[in-house]
Amino acid sequence: MDERTYTADAEPGDHVTVAGWVHEVRDLGGIAFLILRDKSGKIQVKFEKDEMDEDLVETGLNVHRESVISVTGEVEAEDRAPTGVEMLPGSVEVLNEADAELPLDPSGKVDADLSTRLDNRTLDLRKKEVQAIFEIRAEVLRAVRDYFRSIGSTEINTPKIVATGTEGGTELFPITYFGEEAFMNQSPQLFKQLMVGSGLERVFEVGPIFRAEEHNTPRHLNEATMIDFESAFIDHEEAMDVCEGTLKAAYEAVAENCTEELDLLGYDDFETPDGDFPRLTYEEAIERINATGELDEQLVYGDDLSTEAERALGDDVGGHYFITDWPSEIKPFYIQDYEDDPTTSKGFDLMHPRMELVSGGQREHRYGALVEGFEQQGLDPEQFDYYTKMFKYGMPPHAGWAYGVERLIMTMLGLENIREAVLFPRDRQRLSP
Ligand code: ATP
C-alpha cells in the first residue's frame, strides 16, 4: 500500500488513502460516522446517506468493529470532529472483516481482567494505553543500549541452552538436548564473565533468562528479560556508578521522548531520579528496617530481606538506593569477598522502593578462591570446568550487574503486575499464547 497516509498526517485539502481498524460506527440517521484507527491516531469518516453512493454507505456502515479497512477520499477541516478533520469517502475497501463478537473490547469501554487481556494480547494491544507501555519499553532499551555504547561496551549474545545452572539448582528448567540433559539458562553470568577476559573487556547483553520460580507473584516471571553488564578493570563501586547511570539514562529518555505515552498512562508529573543514590551497607539496611517497627520479627545479620522488609526500607528511604556489603553466605559463589573480612562480600543490589531491580558485585577473578567458592556453595567445580579454567589464563579483575527489564518498566510506570510489561508472559499457569 504505497500511497497509504497515516491518519495523523491527513491534512485538509488532501486526497488520501488511510488504512486501519474500524474503531466505531455511529449512525445518526441522515449522516453516519465511522472512526478509523491506525498506529498514529484516529480519523472520522463521514457518510452522507442521501448524497453518497448507496453501496459505499452500505459497506461503510455495516462493517463490524475492528475489521481492517482502507478508505480513499477528501480530507476536510471540521471543528466538530475529534481531531479537527474528517474524511469524505470516495471508496471503502474491507480488507479483512472481523467477527461480530470480540473476546475483548479494544475501545476500552468494557473492562477486561488481566487474564482475558493476556489471552487476547493482539486485541488488548490495540488500546493506546497498553501500546504505550511497550513503546516506553522500547525507548528504555534504546536508551540503555546507547548508554552502554557511549561507555565503550560491546553488545554480546550468549547461549540460552546450557549444560549447568548458575543461580541455584531448584530454579532450573531441564530440557532434553539430543538425548542428554541440558537446561534453559538462568542468567548469562558465567558467559559475560568469560567475555571480560576475552579482550572485549566491557560487554552487555539484553536477552531472556529462564527461572522455574515455584510461585506466581506479581514480580516474578518464568521467562524474563535481563540487561547484563560486565567490565574488566572496574570494582563494585564503579559498577554501581554505571548501574545508576543506566537507570537515569532510561528515565531521562522516557521523560524526553515518551511524553505522549506518559500522558496516555496518566502521568502529569513523571519524575526522573536525580542526585546520588544512597549506598547503605547491608548492616545499616537491617538496622533501619528494624527501626521502622514495621516487621513482626526483628531481622538479624545473615537474614535475606523479605518482601515486607524491602517495602519497609523502601518507604523509609523514599527513592532508589543501593544495598552493599552483603554477607558472603547469602551471595553467589562468583562474588568477591573483602580481603580483610571474608564474611562480607562486594555484592550489591539496586533497589526501587517497591522491590529489587539489580544484583551485582565485584567478581572473584582468582582461580583458587573461585574454586573454593564453588565448593562452599555445594557445587561441583568439575562441572564448571569450561568456566573456571579460563581463570587460569589471564582473567582481569572485573565487576558487573544484571537488571530485570520488566521490573524496571513495572517500577518506572507504577504497574501493579509485572505481566503488564511483557507481551506474552510465562508463569505457572501460562504457556500460551
Ligand atoms: P528476587 O530475589 O527478587 O527473586 P533474585 O535476587 O533471585 O531476585 P537475581 O538473580 O539477582 O534475582 O537477578 C537479577 C535481576 O533480575 C533481579 O534483580 C530482578 O530484577 C531480575 N529477575 C530475577 N528473577 C526474575 C524473575 N523471575 N522475573 C522477573 N525478573 C527477575
Ligand code: MG
Ligand atoms: Mg538478586
